[in-house]
Amino acid sequence: MIRPLETRDVEVWAAMRARLWPHADAEDLLREAYAFIEDEAASFLDAAFIAEDDTARPVGFLELSVRDFADGCDSAPVPHVEGWYIEPPARGLALGADLMHAAETWSVERGFSELASDTEVENVASQNAHAACGFEETERLVKFRKSL
Numbered sequence: 111m112i113r114p115l116e117t118r119d120v121e122v123w124a125a126m127r128a129r130l131w132p133h134a135d136a137e138d139l140l141r142e143a144y145a146f147i148e149d150e151a152a153s154f155l156d157a158a159f160i161a162e163d164d165t166a167r168p169v170g171f172l173e174l175s176v177r178d179f180a181d182g183c184d185s186a187p188v189p190h191v192e193g194w195y196i197e198p199p200a201r202g203l204a205l206g207a208d209l210m211h212a213a214e215t216w217s218v219e220r221g222f223s224e225l226a227s228d229t230e231v232e233n234v235a236s237q238n239a240h241a242a243c244g245f246e247e248t249e250r251l252v253k254f255r256k257s258l
Contacts (some may be wrong), residue, residue, distance in 0.1 A: 112212045115158035115171070117147050122168045123160065130195040156189070159212045161196065161205040170196035172209035174216065180226030182248025189217040191227035210243045
């Protein structure tokens with residue numbers, strides 16, 4: 111089952127976010143989760159969905175923000191998938207596709223005509239999951255940094 115995120119999900123959502131982004135500060139991820147629940151207007155996120163297994167246990171999430179633009183898209187602004195995660199034991203059950211469908215529905219209901227997302231160049235599993243949901247690759251990018 112896919113449903114909008116609720117207050118009762120904050121801690122488990124933050125824990126899943128920490129597993130998706132293991133190099134991020136877990137406390138920051140938890141603060142961001144509470145910011146979304148307590149005041150959506152103050153959050154960088156515009157929507158979040160939870161996937162539940164057959165026992166109603168949260169096993170995945172998808173979060174969206176509306177960005178001013180997204181590389182490779184023809185329209186602006188554009189809803190962008192900021193995070194998309196399914197716990198390893200629940201993978202392969204189409205919950206990821208169900209979450210993406212919820213994001214698409216949310217976007218269409220608000221008048222958007224495109225949905226954007228991205229992943230790392232080396233994350234082939236994510237690239238395959240995006241392709242399975244109907245995304246088309248628009249470009250590849252290698253970013254650089256130089257300390258001054």
